[in-house]
Amino acid sequence: MLFNSFHFLFFFLIVTSLYFTISHKWRWILLLASSCYFYMAFVPIYILILGITIVIDYFAGICIENAKGKQRKVFLIVSLIANISVLCIFKYFNFLNDNFSFLMHGFGLSNPIPYLSILLPIGLSFHTFQAMSYTIEVYRGNQKAEKHFGVYSLYVMFYPQLVAGPIERPQNLLHQFREKHNFEYFRIVEGLKLILWGFFKKLVVADRLALYVNAVYNNAEHHSGFSFFVATVFFAFQIYCDFSAYSDIAIGVAKVMGFHLMTNFNRPYFARNVAEFWKRWHISLSTWFKDYLYISLGGNKVSIPKWYFNLFLVFFISGLWHGANWTYIIWGALNGFYLIFANISSPAREKFNAFIGLNNIPVLSRCVQIIVTFMLICFAWIFFRANNVDDAFIIIKKISTLNGPLFIENPSKMIYCLVSIGLLFIIEYKREYYKGNVSFFNSKNWIIRNISYASLVIIILLFGVFDGGQFIYFQF
Template identity: 50%
Template sequence: MNWQPIYAVLIFTSTLVTYLCALKIDAIQIKRWKKTYLTLSLLINLGILFLFKYYNFFNESIFGLLNEWGLRMTLPNFDLLLPVGISFYTFQAIGYTIDVYRGDIKSEKHFGIYALFVSFFPQLVAGPIERAVNLLPQFKETKIFNYNQAAEGIRLIIWGYFMKIVVADRLAIYVNSVYGGPEYHSSITLLTGTVFFAFQIYCDFAGYSNIAIGCAKIMGFDLMTNFKRPYFAQSCAEFWSRWHISLSTWFKDYLYIPLGGNRVGTVKNYRNLLITFLVSGLWHGANWTFVIWGGLNGAYQILFKMLNISPKKKKVETNIGLIYIGNVLLTFILISFTWIFFRANSFKDAITVIKRMAIAPGDLFIGDKSSFVYSIFAVCLLLIKDAFDEFYPDKKMFFTSEYRSVRYLSYTIIITTILLLGVFDGGQFIYFQF
């Protein structure tokens, strides 16, 4: 409301519509009417999302195509700002309505409690996209301050600040410089910039998620884990079980499975995978680069299925052998290639990056040498922490050590690193735009 007061009407409308439709779905027994109210809820919520986020994109794409064929037709674009968090709270509210329709949960009778579910401040603007079955019951519990829970929340927040301010925002300086003019850079520079962006987007979003989960935990609320060290995945399928988990599972439960999931024939299963990832790409932004990004990830899923590569079959526990390293590196390379389309300012820029990666010899662009070195140092610290969490999950080290001196030393080191190497220029969280 501080940013654009009228936009508060949108989240209120989404809240009221899904609240009332869920009550109706729960109250009536005739399935046809239940489906009617579900459809009404979906049309209104997705209609608002389409108007503010996708109308101009589809308008320009469709009529641009018609103009290419000599059919000159136009509709005016709307000069609308994208409301903060609209994709996140819309999906959260829609998920609740579908859960009530399926009978997974009962509708919430108390409007205030349901409104709090939709607008819960820690995860309102960029997730995790919570499920009603997890979060709604917590609002009805009496909350008593718990020292251990609050301490865990603060640890998550501190590590979230490190990921965002030290890693993501430091890497952004280099990435923005490279991707701001890809036609001027060499292959090695573009490769470095792409690898840097892979860690930037991870730390930007996982950092935010840690801060959100930590804030909620201090107040006694448990939000779902959103990231589980995705760059240690051994396949693209496993990567998506570790990356943006709340969105991945949302699409799985509310789109992929209703389409038939893997309970259909092979061709239809491939179709379902591709549709799910294309829609996921479109969810991230009204631009063809995001659609291509989603399509590539969908194609990877299909390819891995065709080759019968499964993370469960290929899982090597804590044995770091050549096969494990090879799987992780191959997955990282494949995923990093898709990030080119995610980060590029346009489709043309993405193609330029790919072409010049293959045919543009030259020296590595360093930019500010100290910032470049700090970036590498920060990524190394991140990988060390993630590696310990991945391979020794049951051992209490660093922040969670049983020795107070080790814990306090770890806090001191990480906070000092944030203060000395952090970038404090008010940089936005990337996922706010979605």
């Protein structure tokens, strides 16, 4: 079920109304049943896969807590292998097989392993990582094993964040299922406002830009370097608005029912370097990798070469997490390379900035840093968006010349794209740098505040793309 559908709208209204009507002790059943329905609206049979991993992780958690010594580790490993195996089979099997075939072909041999004709379950990487964080936290002693099977299932399946995050930690979410949430006016209104912002970002910005980006990127041979440059910048905003919109709607929906989910985006394109970008982008995944992989590898408390290796490995795996395609792996590796290069070149860059006097003009220095970071991130997005590695290199080659005319199918649609980015920039800029100042949306005057939000609805009706597709991150 897509958030940007009437199906979801009715579902949300019914579930939320029932949630506040029934007694607290039955609410977990309602939420679990509705989450199952939500998930089964995509491909019903895949709930079985989710069910199997839930059962394994539920018992693994209890066993880890009850066991002592090395046994604890054994149970953790069993749970991790089960989760990773599901990911490998459904997400990576055909990719690995494809690459194996390529290798075999190089030696003049044929690959005897058949391809699996399976669809990737929606949001598999998200709920697998959330399930893994539970057993790891129980192993580390930061979380008690959940004895209530229904509540544990709900932790993995809670519908607002089931298919595209934020990837929650058990310490933050599990206890909330036991707390009673009353009908609180201000909390509900805050949740609804977040949902509305989400729809604005998705329908007015992301899906509008997608029309241009898809037209250009899906015909790599036929478009000019200039068109690709514009399409890449548009894609940067498209993917941000698409994914952060999903997060906003998920957080908003949960908030209406009284649940607090973690922030997933913090205006990432205002980051002054790539490291800061990753502290602002997909925060729930970045912190997941930091907490469970980077620190486990030794983080930065090791020799410098090992530290760089750790950084590169984490981003390499992060790329692989996104999709079974070399484009995602290169995208991840490229981000890892950026961070390593930033560390190596830091003293030289400092000296250069001091030499040209950039440090004396903080505003200019900040602008340059933001723009350079944005361009680096955009460059990496080329691999993320391109249909394959060959296309990505064709696009980079074309962009390097910036030759040719700009593809404009319809001038008014291009104007909508630019206006939507402009609107987003103004809103984000104000939130980043002028937090306490006057705002129409947070005005103390009820009429101004409501007219502002009503105008947002009107903007969605006027400029929103209602025939747009699903959220990009669903495929992961």
